[in-house]
Amino acid sequence: MMQESGTETKSNGSAIQNGASGGNHLLECSLREVRSNDALQVARQLLLQQQQQQQQQQQQQQQVSGLKSPKRNDKQPALQVPVSVAMMTPQVITPQQMQQILQQQVLTPQQLQVLLQQQQALMLQQVIVSLTAAQVAPMDQQQVATQQLAFQQQLLQMQQLQQQHLLSLQRQGLLTIQPGQPTLPLQPLAQGMIPTELQQLWKEVTSSHTAEEAASNNHSSLDLSTTCVSSSAPSKTSLIINPHASTNGQLSVHTPKRESLPHEEHSHSHPLYGHGVCKWPGCEAVCEDFQSFLKHLNSEHALDDRSTAQCRVQMQVVQQLELQLAKDKERLQAMMTHLHVKSTEPKATPQPLNLVSSVTLSKTASEASPQSLPHTPTTPTAPITPVTQGPSVITTTSMHNVGPIRRRYSDKYNVPISSADIAQNQEFYKNAEVRPPFTYASLIRQAILESPEKQLTLNEIYNWFTRMFAYFRRNAATWKNAVRHNLSLHKCFVRVENVKGAVWTVDELEFQKRRPQKISGNPSLIKNIQTSHTYCTPLNAALQASMAENSIPLYTTASMGNPTLGNLASAMREELNGAMEHTNSNGSDSSPGRSPMQAMHPVHVKEEPLDPDENEGPLSLVTTANHSPDFDHDRDYEDEPVNEDIE
DNA sequence: GTTATACTAAACAACC
DNA sequence: AGGTTGTTTAGTATAA
Numbered sequence: 001m002m003q004e005s006g007t008e009t010k011s012n013g014s015a016i017q018n019g020a021s022g023g024n025h026l027l028e029c030s031l032r033e034v035r036s037n038d039a040l041q042v043a044r045q046l047l048l049q050q051q052q053q054q055q056q057q058q059q060q061q062q063q064v065s066g067l068k069s070p071k072r073n074d075k076q077p078a079l080q081v082p083v084s085v086a087m088m089t090p091q092v093i094t095p096q097q098m099q100q101i102l103q104q105q106v107l108t109p110q111q112l113q114v115l116l117q118q119q120q121a122l123m124l125q126q127v128i129v130s131l132t133a134a135q136v137a138p139m140d141q142q143q144v145a146t147q148q149l150a151f152q153q154q155l156l157q158m159q160q161l162q163q164q165h166l167l168s169l170q171r172q173g174l175l176t177i178q179p180g181q182p183t184l185p186l187q188p189l190a191q192g193m194i195p196t197e198l199q200q201l202w203k204e205v206t207s208s209h210t211a212e213e214a215a216s217n218n219h220s221s222l223d224l225s226t227t228c229v230s231s232s233a234p235s236k237t238s239l240i241i242n243p244h245a246s247t248n249g250q251l252s253v254h255t256p257k258r259e260s261l262p263h264e265e266h267s268h269s270h271p272l273y274g275h276g277v278c279k280w281p282g283c284e285a286v287c288e289d290f291q292s293f294l295k296h297l298n299s300e301h302a303l304d305d306r307s308t309a310q311c312r313v314q315m316q317v318v319q320q321l322e323l324q325l326a327k328d329k330e331r332l333q334a335m336m337t338h339l340h341v342k343s344t345e346p347k348a349t350p351q352p353l354n355l356v357s358s359v360t361l362s363k364t365a366s367e368a369s370p371q372s373l374p375h376t377p378t379t380p381t382a383p384i385t386p387v388t389q390g391p392s393v394i395t396t397t398s399m400h401n402v403g404p405i406r407r408r409y410s411d412k413y414n415v416p417i418s419s420a421d422i423a424q425n426q427e428f429y430k431n432a433e434v435r436p437p438f439t440y441a442s443l444i445r446q447a448i449l450e451s452p453e454k455q456l457t458l459n460e461i462y463n464w465f466t467r468m469f470a471y472f473r474r475n476a477a478t479w480k481n482a483v484r485h486n487l488s489l490h491k492c493f494v495r496v497e498n499v500k501g502a503v504w505t506v507d508e509l510e511f512q513k514r515r516p517q518k519i520s521g522n523p524s525l526i527k528n529i530q531t532s533h534t535y536c537t538p539l540n541a542a543l544q545a546s547m548a549e550n551s552i553p554l555y556t557t558a559s560m561g562n563p564t565l566g567n568l569a570s571a572m573r574e575e576l577n578g579a580m581e582h583t584n585s586n587g588s589d590s591s592p593g594r595s596p597m598q599a600m601h602p603v604h605v606k607e608e609p610l611d612p613d614e615n616e617g618p619l620s621l622v623t624t625a626n627h628s629p630d631f632d633h634d635r636d637y638e639d640e641p642v643n644e645d646i647e
Numbered sequence: 648g649t650t651a652t653a654c655t656a657a658a659c660a661a662c663c
Numbered sequence: 664a665g666g667t668t669g670t671t672t673a674g675t676a677t678a679a
Contacts, residue, residue, distance in 0.1 A: 439653065458668060482654065488670050495669080502668080654676080662668075 272297060281310050320432060426468075433470045440479075440486040443469075444493065445506045455496060455503040458484065 272278060273293045278285040280301050287293035301307050429436050436443065447464035448456050456464070462480055465472040472479050487493045492510035496503050 441653085478655065481656070484667095484669060485655085485671090486653090487668095650679085652677085652679105654674100656673085656675105658672080659670080660668100661670100663666085 272301075281314060324428070429469045429471070430467075431470055433474070435471045436469050440482050441490050441492070441511070444483060444486055444504070445511055448493075448504060448506045455498070455505045457501060457503050458487070461487075461504065 270290070270293070272280050273287065273290065276286060276288070277283075278287055278293060278296055278300070280297070283300065285296055285300065287296050428434065438446075443465065444461055447461050447468075448454055450464065451460070461483060462476075465479065465483065466476075487495070487504055490510070492507045492513075494505045494507050496505055
């Protein structure tokens with residue numbers, strides 16, 4: 001409580017500067033989820049299919065109802081789609097179903113947005129149908145209103161659900177992007193952008209939307225549109241982005257009843273407007289209707305420094321997501337290729353909802369991959385972190401998140417991360433100011449184990465932190481204190497007097513001792529791992545395969561080619577190992593086959609509080625093998641002054 | 648409600 | 664004297 005407020009204060013104090021706070025960490029976590037979207041492609045197909053069916057349906061409706069029919073643009077008839085997708089009918093899913101989808105967390109925020117928009121469109125269609133029907137068989141005005149209300153409520157519910165989901169993702173920690181973030185090599189464009197450039201950018205974006213509308217092409221110059229949550233509804237989007245859209249959009253309509261529809265549609269589809277509030281990051285001004293929203297948009301979010309800065313933040317968010325998405329696509333592709341031969345998907349439990357089922361299907365496939373490992377537990381058992389407060393859009397948080405988080409993110413995020421995850425995220429952590437989901441102890445240990453001599457001075461540990469995690473380039477006082485605190489507190493860290501001074505080493509035994517406790521935070525994960533072990537499910541195989549693919553040997557640390565990657569990965573294996581130990585020690589699993597993971601367990605790398613003097617000699621296999629050019633680079637880096645305490 | 652773990656903050660001492 | 668390192672205590676949050 002007190003701490004909470006303290007954090008808030010701090011956060012607001014240094015504003016925008018520091019995005020390293022709880023929310024961001026959580027965002028980071030959700031990035032992992034995003035990354036694991038094996039459902040992505042299926043979902044996309046699904047959405048595509050829905051769109052097409054929508055179009056067809058719309059045409060049919062229009063023909064039936066005698067409304068003016070637009071020019072046909074159905075170049076693609078019933079295309080060939082996967083069975084699961086083909087079976088789907090464009091139906092409006094219920095909030096409950098939506099909830100289900102959200103809880104399964106198989107969709108990215110973007111996908112959800114897309115889905116939501118589709119649902120909105122479908123609902124609107126239904127409204128249209130109702131209204132049309134009313135024309136044919138005069139419906140009570142009241143009835144229509146009621147129906148509309150019902151639809152809107154449903155829509156509202158879904159929006160809330162989506163919002164909640166986004167919030168939860170965000171709180172799980174996804175990414176942190178600050179406007180002034182110095183080290184984001186990913187977006188050189190956005191980085192040094194000045195308002196004028198942004199103005200230009202705005203123009204580009206706007207025009208690109210228009211172009212997209214015209215030729216639905218992927219513009220390559222600036223891929224914002226593809227990632228902007230709203231991208232799936234380009235035809236509407238452009239209308240809105242263009243400030244004149246409101247007037248342009250006033251099409252002459254035949255019936256008075258339909259007159260309001262375009263508006264409504266716009267209001268529902270505008271990415272910056274929904275729920276009666278302005279969704280401009282950090283705004284949330286209440287706008288009665290779409291018109292007032294447009295006014296608000298033009299007045300409050302005109303092209304000025306603030307808006308451009310906010311835009312820049314949003315761009316960074318998007319770009320981060322894009323990057324992640326690209327990686328995931330790649331992985332998905334590889335996975336699919338890999339699984340193509342033996343795709344059996346034994347447990348693709350059909351679900352009532354088409355969308356869900358297809359997503360589930362793809363998810364099932366994904367479960368065979370280590371990437372999805374972290375999600376496996378979360379999906380069925382762990383409820384989405386209930387989120388009740390906070391305004392909440394990624395950008396909003398990114399901008400307001402400052403200072404170190406004081407709230408400890410749940411342990412479950414500490415653990416269920418596969419080696420591949422951490423390995424893949426390494427770059428991410430280096431560049432994005434996202435709190436790594438590991439405990440200080442784990443990180444410290446990692447830093448020490450990574451060193452050639454498996455011993456580091458305090459300062460070297462500091463440097464490792466700042467080098468490996470952008471997050472630790474800020475609030476040095478805080479986390480350094482924590483590091484020192486951890487070093488002193490945990491028995492697993494042994495201080496050794498060296499010629500150079502004092503160095504810290506890891507007592508692996510002690511470290512292992514305390515692990516089980518921690519991992520116990522996620523029983524579902526353990527369960528999953530266990531089952532996979534016991535029954536040699538594809539998950540296990542895939543896990544190992546993936547580890548191999550990632551050049552991450554099963555804890556033969558000595559053979560790690562890439563020390564940083566490997567060691568970070570090993571940290572995660574430690575987590576998993578802990579899980580295994582824990583469960584096994586619980587007696588819940590004494591199966592002899594418990595051990596792929598066990599096998600990879602460090603047989604006990606612990607070198608007893610090394611003789612301070614000269615460990616030049618190979619202390620262990622690990623020590624020598626860890627050495628690599630890469631590492632030398634790191635070493636050099638290590639001594640560099642780190643830019644910290646920017647505040 | 649209890650317990651264990653983790654994080655943050657801070658006080659303090661010793662050392663450089 | 665001031666900064667760093669190391670220890671310790673306290674308060675809080677979270678999950679089992």
